[in-house]
Amino acid sequence: MGDINKEFGQRLRQLIDNEGLKDKHFAAKMGISPPRLSNYLSGRIPDDPLLLLKIADYFGVSVDYLLTGKSPWESGVYIDGKKVAEGTAEYYTLKELASVPPEDLAKIKAMMDMIRGQAERKKKAC
Numbered sequence: 363m364g365d366i367n368k369e370f371g372q373r374l375r376q377l378i379d380n381e382g383l384k385d386k387h388f389a390a391k392m393g394i395s396p397p398r399l400s401n402y403l404s405g406r407i408p409d410d411p412l413l414l415l416k417i418a419d420y421f422g423v424s425v426d427y428l429l430t431g432k433s434p435w436e437s438g439v440y441i442d443g444k445k446v447a448e449g450t451a452e453y454y455t456l457k458e459l460a461s462v463p464p465e466d467l468a469k470i471k472a473m474m475d476m477i478r479g480q481a482e483r484k485k486k487a488c
Contacts, residue, residue, distance in 0.1 A: 367405035370429055375403050377421045392416060 378388050389399040392413065407429070408414050418425045426432055446453045459467065 365405070366429060367407055369431060370407050371403045371405040373428060373431060374417070377423070378403075381421070391420065 378385065381388075383391075385399055385403070386396045389396045392399070393416075394413070402408060408417075414425050414428060418428050446456065459470070462470065
């Protein structure tokens with residue numbers, strides 16, 4: 363891996379340019395000063411994890427991508443510390459869920475809890 367700081371700055375520059383944004387407008391959207399943005403574009407990684415999340419969310423990329431240029435899926439998918447094999451139903455289900463908005467994930471979880479509860483009630487009834 364190259365210089366993660368320099369690569370972060372280059373990726374951020376590319377994302378800003380791809381959106382056709384001026385630096386000062388992007389800085390304002392992120393709630394930071396233009397000089398602070400300039401530091402990040404020069405390769406200084408934000409020390410505020412929430413700012414990294416805000417930047418990633420704005421561009422629709424992961425923090426992994428901002429820092430490494432790779433998607434989280436390139437590093438592997440893990441459940442309870444065990445790697446999920448690519449090509450399995452679990453892998454593709456998780457990959458699909460990664461693109462679901464948080465408010466919809468809450469609905470999916472509620473449905474799963476309901477189905478799980480029904481299954482447990484059936485099991486107890488037998």
